[in-house]
Amino acid sequence: xxxxxxxxxxxxxxxxxxxxxxxxxxETPTARTLVLEVPGWPGHLAGQHVDVRxxxxxxxxxxxSYSLAGPADGDRIELTVQRxxxxxxxxxxxxxxxxxxxxxxRGPVGGWFIWRPTATEPVLLVAGGSGLxxxxxxxxxxxxxxxxxxxxxxxxxxxxxxxxxxxxxxxxQPGVDVSYVxxxxxxxxxxxxxxxxxxxxxxxxxxxxxxxxxxxxxxxTGFVEAxxxxxxxxxxxxSRVKTERFGPTGG
Amino acid sequence: xxEDGNAMAGPLGEIFTMDVTSAVERCAGxxxxxxxxxxxxxxxxxxxVARCPACEQVVLRLVRGPDAAWLxxxxxxxxxxxxxTR
Amino acid sequence: xGIVSPGFRGRPRASDPxxxxxxxxxPDFPVLSAGPTPRVPLDGWEFTITTESGQAHRWSWDELMxxxxxxxxxxxxxxxxxxxLGTTWQGVPLDLLMADVDTAADFAxxxxxxxxxxxxxxxxxxxxxxxxxxRYDGEDLAPEHGGPARLLVPHLYFWxxxxxxxxxxxxxxxxxxxxxxxxxxxxxxxxxxxxxxxD
Numbered sequence: 001x002x003x004x005x006x007x008x009x010x011x012x013x014x015x016x017x018x019x020x021x022x023x024x025x026x027e028t029p030t031a032r033t034l035v036l037e038v039p040g041w042p043g044h045l046a047g048q049h050v051d052v053r054x055x056x057x058x059x060x061x062x063x064x065s066y067s068l069a070g071p072a073d074g075d076r077i078e079l080t081v082q083r084x085x086x087x088x089x090x091x092x093x094x095x096x097x098x099x100x101x102x103x104x105x106r107g108p109v110g111g112w113f114i115w116r117p118t119a120t121e122p123v124l125l126v127a128g129g130s131g132l133x134x135x136x137x138x139x140x141x142x143x144x145x146x147x148x149x150x151x152x153x154x155x156x157x158x159x160x161x162x163x164x165x166x167x168x169x170x171x172x173q174p175g176v177d178v179s180y181v182x183x184x185x186x187x188x189x190x191x192x193x194x195x196x197x198x199x200x201x202x203x204x205x206x207x208x209x210x211x212x213x214x215x216x217x218x219x220x221t222g223f224v225e226a227x228x229x230x231x232x233x234x235x236x237x238x239s240r241v242k243t244e245r246f247g248p249t250g251g
Numbered sequence: 252x253x254e255d256g257n258a259m260a261g262p263l264g265e266i267f268t269m270d271v272t273s274a275v276e277r278c279a280g281x282x283x284x285x286x287x288x289x290x291x292x293x294x295x296x297x298x299x300v301a302r303c304p305a306c307e308q309v310v311l312r313l314v315r316g317p318d319a320a321w322l323x324x325x326x327x328x329x330x331x332x333x334x335x336t337r
Numbered sequence: 338x339g340i341v342s343p344g345f346r347g348r349p350r351a352s353d354p355x356x357x358x359x360x361x362x363x364p365d366f367p368v369l370s371a372g373p374t375p376r377v378p379l380d381g382w383e384f385t386i387t388t389e390s391g392q393a394h395r396w397s398w399d400e401l402m403x404x405x406x407x408x409x410x411x412x413x414x415x416x417x418x419x420x421x422l423g424t425t426w427q428g429v430p431l432d433l434l435m436a437d438v439d440t441a442a443d444f445a446x447x448x449x450x451x452x453x454x455x456x457x458x459x460x461x462x463x464x465x466x467x468x469x470x471x472r473y474d475g476e477d478l479a480p481e482h483g484g485p486a487r488l489l490v491p492h493l494y495f496w497x498x499x500x501x502x503x504x505x506x507x508x509x510x511x512x513x514x515x516x517x518x519x520x521x522x523x524x525x526x527x528x529x530x531x532x533x534x535x536d
Binding site: 016018053054055056057058059060061062088089092096097098101102103104 | 340341342348350352
């Protein structure tokens with residue numbers, strides 16, 4: 001179990017850095033990927049996140065955590081922010097935050113919910129809504145490393161319009177299987193009505209337990225706990241199920 | 252509703268030089284061993300409480316003030332922190 | 338101050354001369370917790386005041402409901418910087434519950450179902466400053482806000498208004514509670530901005 005420490009911060013304590021918006025891409029009508037320029041970015045592993053801090057003119061501050069959406073490109077990192085209707089920070093980041101403007105970023109952090117391309121076990125990714133972001137970082141790290149580790153993704157999402165990275169996920173990638181569970185609205189011609197993820201989905205979209213896959217589950221707390229229970233019930237070793245819960249303070 | 256210890260990576264990262272979310276703690280209440288990332292975390296800003304997923308006892312508390320951080324680890328018998336191999 | 342992000346406004350907030358320093362007004366009632374919400378059935382619920390000599394004064398839910406109650410309207414201030422003005426409650430004043438309690442203690446350690454605790458001088462629970470509150474804003478106090486009953490002591494930061502209150506231990510020495518042992522201020526006066534130890 002002894003592994004090398006996560007890169008980028010072998011000594012010294014973590015501090016806030018200034019990041020500047022270099023560009024953005026709207027993934028869906030309510031989600032935007034921000035491309036941030038962070039001078040001196042130390043690099044990161046797939047699954048890690050950053051804390052983002054915003055300060056208003058009167059000194060009021062708000063802080064949220066966002067997963068890194070893909071590998072670093074030099075000093076550039078990407079975060080995908082889902083706009084929440086009553087959010088305090090997400091409406092700003094997805095609608096107001098402009099190219100050239102600063103935010104403060106602390107990271108990369110998180111050394112447990114990570115995937116290294118040197119790992120050889122098959123991987124199952126189960127995403128609930130915007131929980132897909134750190135899992136997408138793992139898929140992208142896999143591609144960047146030229147890895148042939150077999151990956152399966154089960155993506156639970158409200159509707160086709162809410163699918164993040166839709167084009168990229170639609171493009172076939174050898175060794176990657178993607179299945180979808182639609183919870184509110186299904187695409188035209190879909191065989192089943194909208195419903196929540198079930199054991200059957202996890203069974204058919206996942207790997208058999210005797211393949212000993214590493215399972216990464218990310219999303220809201222209720223989703224993550226339900227899916228983790230399903231995986232264990234199907235026979236997966238709990239020590240191979242890694243979870244990341246998004247909290248109620250999202251937005 | 253709770254989050255998990257992954258959410259504390261940033262705040263703990265201000266104090267520890269190594270990642271602590273992948274450290275395995277042993278609960279002083281029930282002895283269960285879990286990565287800090289799997290603790291049930293409740294936010295009570297400026298305080299954080301991380302509880303054992305097995306018995307709900309408090310394993311770790313962190314309060315971040317403007318010029319100090321208070322860290323209480325009395326709920327953990329020990330922490331095993333992965334380090335780079337020497 | 339930190340790097341300002343142009344155009345970032347944050348939650349609607351007002352600073353108001355009626356507010357203690359560093360506080361903002363909120364229209365919501367944020368839920369903060371140090372643990373899971375305890376579920377306490379009313380038929381098992383008890384509130385106990387225990388003196389320094391161990392003498393216990395106990396009320397069941399039905400007994401609490403039979404006591405005269407107040408409907409205070411108070412301002413509340415959370416250490417997270419949010420305040421609400423003019424909140425309405427119904428509860429039994431601590432003055433009434435303490436009326437027949439014989440004590441020489443100066444301090445109180447308030448305890449809650451679920452294990453939370455907080456401490457304050459006994460004097461701060463008396464003279465119309467505190468209630469065991471069971472209704473908020475015209476309705477039964479919801480579990481996530483501390484129901485069936487919580488302590489309400491609005492002149493101190495709201496972490497002192499212990500949710501899911503189960504009892505008060507009167508003590509000769511001051512015994513810091515859950516957050517007071519972890520870095521929060523021992524007294525917690527919002528008007529002197531006593532958020533952290535050492536403030």
